[in-house]
Amino acid sequence: MTEPAVGMLLVATPALLDPNFADTVVLILDADADGALGVVLNRPSPVPVSEVLTPWDDVVSEPEVLFFGGPVSTEGALAVALLRDDDAPVGFREIVGRLGLLDLDTPPELVDGTVDQLRIFAGYAGWGAGQLEGEIEEGAWYVVPALVPDVFRRDPAELWRDVLRRQPGDLAMHSTRPSDPGLN
Template structure:
C-alpha cells in the first residue's frame, strides 16, 4: 500500500513506491524523454517533458515539449506574414534562440534524426516558407524559444537523484499529444507504479 504523500516528499524521493526505479535499462542519449518527478522544485521544469537533443560527457541539451506560450511566432519573425503560429518555451536558457523539431525530412533537409519520425533542426528558411504556404501543419513541426542545458555530469546526477524519469521518445508524444496531457500520458504509458505517479495532483496536500 502506498504511504502518505507527505512522507514521500520528506524522504526526498528515496521511497521505492514514490519513485519507481525502473528506468535503469534506458540510457541518456539523444531521442530520450526526460520526465520530471511530480513535485520538482524548479518552476522552470514543473511537470515537464524534455526531448533530449544532445548528450555527451561535456554537456546535455534538450527542449521542453509541453510549455506552450501565449505569444506566437510572428512576434519573432517580423519580415514574415505569420499569424497564430504556436511557440513553446524549450527551457530557461537563452530565450532569444529559436529552434524547431519536425517529422518531415522529405520537405525540410539537413535535420538530425533523434528517433523514428522525430528530426531536430534543419533548413530554417525552408521550414518557414512551408508554414507560410500552408504546406506544413502544426502536427508536423514545433517551434521553441530557449532551451534546457546541463554541464558535464549534471544531468546524470539529476537522474540518479530521481529528479527525472527516462522514456523513449515517440513522434506521437512530440507532435500529437496535447501539451497539457503529455506529462501524465508518458507516465501512464510507462505502466506499473508510474501510472500511480501520473495521477498525483499538483498540490500534494490534495492527495
C-alpha cells in the first residue's frame, strides 16, 4: 500500500462503490494528519468556463470547460496550473515543481505569460483524518505517481485506463477490465 501524498494520484478500483468516484482519477492536492483533499481529473462538465469565470476563458486549457472536481463545495472552484518556468505569479501555491494551485481571485493579467496550462474544477474530493487511508486499506483506491500531462489531457475519457496501463506489475493488468464485468 502506498501512502497518499501531495502530487500523487488516486485511481478508483472496482471495489469503490460510491458513484461519485466510479472510474475516477484524483490528483491529491493536500494530505496530512487532518485529512486529504484532491480533484477528479477525468470528469469534464458541459459548462464552458466562459459562462461562469469569464476572465479566465482565455487562459484555461482545452477543453475550455469546468471539470467536476468532486462532490464537496461544488459551488466553489479550484484552479490547477502549470507554470511556464520557475517564476511563480501572485496567487500561486506550489503542489509539486511547476504544478500548483492558482487563486482565481488573482487578476488574470497578473498571471499573463506565466501559466502554461490551467484547469478549473468545480468542487473537490475531501477526506477526514484517517478516512482516505482506510479506503486505501479496504482496496478502494490505487495510489500511483502522477505525470503532469494527466492533469491537462485534452480528452480525459481514457485517463483511468492509461494511468493503470503504465503501472508496473499486476496493476497494469487492471486497465483491461471491462466496465461491466458481467458482460465479459
